[in-house]
Amino acid sequence: MTNHQWALISENNSYIRDSFMRVWLFLATIVTAFPISTQSQTQLDDNNIFIGGRFLLANFQGACGENNLECNDTSKGMAIYTGYMLNPWLSVESEILDYGEPNATYSFGNISAQIYGIELSTKFHYPLFQHWSIYAGLGVALQSIDKNIEWTNSNPKNEYLTPVISMGWEYRLSRQWSLRGQYQFLDAIGGATTLYADSHIASIGIAYHFQDSNHLAGPSYKVEPVTREAFGKETIHFTSDSFTVTHDENLIRSINDIKSLAAYKITIIGHADSSGNESYNEALSLKRAQSVSQYIIQQGIEPESLKVIGRGEKNPIADNKTPQGRAMNRRVEIEYLFLKKE
16 A cells, blocks of 8 residues: 555545444454353453553654655654453553654754554463463554644644554563563554654563452461372363363362462473374473463462473373374373462
8 A cells, every 4th residue: 555545544534444443343342252251251350450561662664754854763652551361362452652752854944743642452472481472463553643843833733543563572570570572563654744654663561460359368367287288180181283271160260279378389281192293292282281371370370380391292191093082182281289288
């Protein structure tokens, strides 16, 4: 799409702009409704709500005209955001941003633009290691641009709607805190005086994940003495070649019981059937264990208490020659070791 065509859409065709927003809101509604149908109407957990802030470095590619004497098309900004984890691999987020103030100098005067925005997005998360995950996002942004044009002695203000794509990484520092690095691309923001600049944004930020108050403060009573270690175990099965975790009521109940204990360790062991080669199955079993680890962390377990192992096809519990046996071998075993009170 040429700059001229984009101008016709963004400035002269409000119907298309409004239709785009309605489509995005419809998709967001469908995504938001998803956990209600997959979690048997389980109440939303406060652990899934987060809020954060980030510092931005934004480059507005092509914002300056060819005849500029000086071009400052890179600016610093900041943002605050909040979101909700629908499940371990999907979140919805909203954000308020200050993109900074790019400016340019020409022989006939200066022009600057203070840019603010609101963004709505859906992000898809993929666990890599015990504390690390990557994600990709898709959404829309509404920008408010306040221009200062010296040669016309005017301060026009315009609003533009544009799609946003993003990708990034997240590192879980603890159950409550995480670091996030992100790259964003916004297509053809601005107007004729800013030459419909493409925006490339790099950022670093930190987020706080709220905890369920029911698990933070218990009743006031005398702590009973710890006498011995106790052991528990859960098993989750997977479909062929899959590492997606689905909602598991038994696992949720076990996690809630574990969180009330004084001390615990959890070992997550991934397994695979014998389909495919050995190295692939070992990597697949580790991805399964990492997915379960991310799911457990989202329920409020400290990452430091988890140990993740992938054992591939080495420890079958059933015959891999039958479909039923292979289904039993595609599993993750969750072993709990905790201090039991007398």
